[in-house]
Amino acid sequence: MFGARACVALATLLLIAAVGCGAQLHMPSVPDVPRSNDARVEALVKRARTLELAHSVTWLRLLHYRRGTLGGGFLGGGYTSQADGPTFFLSPHGKGDPQAELDATLRAFFAPVPGRSATVTETPADAHALCRFPARFMYLRQALGIDPRMLPVSGCPGFEHFYTELDPSSLTLMFSSYYLNNPSSAFGHTFLRVNKANTFAIGKKRELLDYGIDYSADVHGENAIVYAFKGVSGLFDGTFKQLPYYYKVRQYNDTETRDIWEYDLALAPAQLSLVIAHLWELGHTYFAYYYLSENCSYQILALVEVATPELELISRLSSPVLPTDTIKVLTSAPGLVHDVRYRPSLRTQFRERVKSMNDDERDYVEKLASDPETPFPAKLADPARMRVLDAAADLIDINYGEDLVMKTDTEAARRKQRVLERRAAILQPSDSLHVTPPWNKAPETGHGSARAGLGAAAAYGMVAATLDLRVNMHDLADPSDGYPELNAIELIRARMQLWPDGKIQADDIGFFRVTSLTAQNQFDRKLSWKIDTGGYTLNDRACKRCFAAHVGGGVGMAFAPWGEGFAFFAMADVGAFYAPSLHGLGDSGTRLGLGPSGGLRMRFAPTLISLWTAQYLFLPWQQPGAAYRADAVLRWEYVRNLALSLEARAQATAYQGQVLALVYF
Amino acid sequence: MRKHITMTIAMGLLGVAAVAGTAHADGYGTAGCGLGSILFHDKPGIVQIFAATTNGTSANQTFAITSGTSNCKSTAAGTASAKAFIQANREAVAKDIARGQGETITNLASLAGCSSDKAVGAQLQRDFKSIFPSEQVSDVTVSDSVVSMLQAHPELACHDLT
Known part of the structure; x- marks a missing residue:
């Protein structure tokens, strides 16, 4: 508390301590970075140059200068500010010149306050550089030992209001x-x-x-x-x-x-x-x-x-x-x-609420969320009724959250109203809820969001070198700490293979790939789904060892009856493929398929995960009539951000085994 | 290089945006500082999805750093900010009132300058049916009722309500 007060005082002091140094400065009204008539100001400018403040870390950061991005610093060592609002700079060259901006800032600090302000919402002082750029002032004041009595501004109503509010x-x-x-x-x-x-x-x-x-x-x-x-x-x-x-x-x-x-x-x-x-x-x-x-x-x-x-x-x-x-x-x-x-989110809070309930109580939660008039048996005591009603209200919010916020005349709103009326009728406060943080899911515990790997693949009676790259972020076999257990999202991944017969093959390209599994339970019947855009190498009678572009997706259900460490899922998939050599629809290069897919994920430890997936697609009126692909992965992160991956794939005309060393960064 | 990656990803996200669905209806019946009118205003669903996917959730101009005083922006003690708080937190406030306690009650009691959040919780729980006679009352009406209830009970000593 004391520290907090001290810091408010500090900020106000910096600006308000400048009382009593009115308009003793007479600035010529030249629009372009005027020099000050006041020798003391020019002395400060000179001193700042001697100290090379314009290239100090703090000045460069306060102005958001970056080296060598497009613009002033395009061809070498120069600086450009990332800020784009022209009023952020006091020098016309400020965007590209830290020194010019610093000179101009110091001079502007001592310029007289204009007689009236440009806008109705701010006072003349608010528009003054001292009030506009209080952080620059804090830094320069400290670095140069500026005497507050020299300053032309005695207070900044706008900034002070902002500071007080925060x-x-x-x-x-x-x-x-x-x-x-x-x-x-x-x-x-x-x-x-x-x-x-x-x-x-x-x-x-x-x-x-x-x-x-x-x-x-x-x-x-x-x-x-x-x-x-x-x-x-x-x-x-x-x-x-x-x-x-x-x-x-x-x-x-x-x-x-x-x-x-x-x-x-x-x-x-x-x-x-x-x-x-x-x-x-x-x-x-x-x-x-x-x-x-x-x-x-x-x-x-x-x-x-x-x-x-x-x-x-x-x-x-x-x-x-x-x-x-x-x-x-x-x-x-x-x-x-x-x-x-x-x-914790509302969903996490809800899980905590139902965790300690018995089956009967859980059933009442479920029933109340759809029929809020569900009667309680006389034997159900008030504490249990409170727990059940509290959880039911949360469940309605989870299922109809945005609906409830947007409209009041809906069935969901009516149900919630009734549940809350029944709850309020029990005139006792609920116990407050405590959720233990899932520390192993904190984002900083997760593996690096980019991935690269080297390895070897065996197929077609040969052994190839494999290169794996992924811009981001996570698949279901990657180490699970710091990431949602049953969700995968990948943006731009590529696995390339160099075969001894000279062929460089795109084994598996993912442009955007998402798998979102939701384990079915009493309260959450949400469907699981996946989307994949990219392509992979096909091996079937119509297309042997040929790369086909692929867009596909699936919807289905996931189950994790013994906890999220062991999950399985089944989906209905559709997929479209394109390769010039495919004998697809009308003997064109386009293949359309639909069929079932499924998978099994076993997390033996957060660092040791096995993922088995399979897909069978019927290809009506096309060659070869059907295609399948089955994959198995066993991945072990043996040191943080370093993993070994054993992978196998079966397709109609080829089997492939791969071993890869992966690094996350 | 960066530009290339960026454009590539953009194209990919466009594809996803197309799959992700269409805009939700823009029917907001409430005024004041309600969550619906403030946060979900003026943005078709698809834009919202893209915006948030790429970390660009946008809030409206009410919340510009320089916008000065605005009822929906202030969290200083007082009637106006207490009402704004109730409007924006309506769904959570309703639950906490029914439960006789909770985070929104504690924060509301503080905004209103009341002496005990426990007493406020107990009183509002008793008044639930008056504050929420039906699910159809507007956010603004709810906020007016809650403030009146608090004012009607001098023993709660909610000194910052005028």
Whole structure:
């Protein structure tokens, strides 16, 4: 508490201590980086040059300069700022020139306050460089020992309001985990939480009232194609947003039922103030939003990095940037994360509620969720009734979450209303729920999201060299820590083979591949599904050892009656193949098939997993009439991020065995 | 190189977006700071799916850093922010009121400046039927009722409600 107050005081002091140095500076009204008439200001500029502050880590980070990206630094060592809003720079050359920007910033700090402001919402002082760029000021003041009495501004109402509203005492980096059943959360999401100083008002944490800081693209109803194109090519503006944390909890924990992992950052009060002040600076500008590289996770990390000049964070990321990558960078930076916490999703809370119930109670939960008038037998005591009604309300929320938020006149809303009425009629408080964090599923415990491997394959009476590459992220045989147990998502994977007969063969290419298994249980009847785009080598009578492009998918059910370590599934598949040499439909190169598939996954240990899958496709009116493929994998991660994989495949005219050494990075 | 990878992935995601489904209906009956009008506003479902898949969930301009005071943005103690809190958390608040306790009750009691979240929970539980006479009451009505209930009980000492 004391530290928190001290840090509010610090920030206010920095800006408010400047009382009494009115307009003693007389600036010539030249628009282009004017020199100051005040010798003291020019002395500061000179001193900053001598100290080479323009190329200090903190200055470069505050201005978001990167070396050698397209633009000023295109052909060599120069710098370009990633910020794109023109008002982020005080020098016309600021985007590409750290020195010019620093000179201009110092001069602007001492420029007189304009008589009136450009907009109605801010005061003249708010538009002054000191109020616009409080983090730059904090840094330069400290580095140059600027005398606050020299400054022309005595307070910044806008910034102070912002700071008071946030009331920051610490920062937490939040990871909203992936949940493949909802395609919108496939890779997870990161944002920042600014923890309020005064969150223990009545002896209990009230973190819902903290603020979430999000970096996101500003989208205005574009259609999906335009949207996707703009998203990857940086045509959207990305901006920082500040919203009450409860919106985040409701959206992620409840509506999307995603668990949230929290990483408390160990920042000193001065570091915290610098981040918050810099957030204010960023709030006035925008960046080109690149979905796969300079995305939410990247920019949130860039914001944190401002306060930790001794740590390399952003430079350790490689494209594409996944939210989990930033978590790994963060947790591996020495001393940066001092605590990790877990906020269970509504689904996880529900599982905890029913875990300790007996079969009768579980049956009542299920019945109440569909018929809220289901009577209780007289022998069911109040505590049990409360437990059952509480779980039933959660179950309705899980099944109809977004529906309930959007509309009030639905059957789901009516059921929930009745369940809650019955619950409220028992005038006793429920026990609060405690969920033990599943530490082995924390994202930083997961294997690296990219994969490469070397190995050998035996087939056709020969032995080939195999090369395996995957951009990201996880398949069902990969080590399971840090990843959802029964979900796989792969973006761009390729397995190439070089055979002694000189043939280079694409054994298996995955462009986008998702398998989402949901084990059936009393409360969750969700179907399992998979999608695959890519291609693989066919071996049947019509097409021996020929590579065919493939788009396919399947829907079915998964079962894990003894826990998620042992799961099996069956699906109905459709698949389309293309290769010039196929005798497919109308003897064309296109083959269409449909048929059953199934699989078995055995997790002996998080580091030792065996996966068996098979697919049989009927090929009506085509040659050869049917095709099958069966695969078996046994994969063992013997050291973290290093695995051995034994794989076998059977097709109509060929069997193949492979052994690979895989490295995750 | 990066550009190539990026474009390739983009094409792939386009394919997935096509499979993933069509936009959900945009029927929001509620006003105020309700979750529906604030978070899911102005975005067809497919865009939302793509946005979130690629980490670009977008919130509306209410939450710009520089937007200053807005009822839906403030979490400082007071009536307006207590009402905004109830509207946005309506589904969770309803459950916690029925349960007589919970995280939203604790946070609400704090926003309203009440002396005990336990007492607030017990009182609101007794008032459940008045606050939620049917499932059709709007978020705004619910928030007005809860605040009136808290004000009607001086023993709860919710000092920040005016």
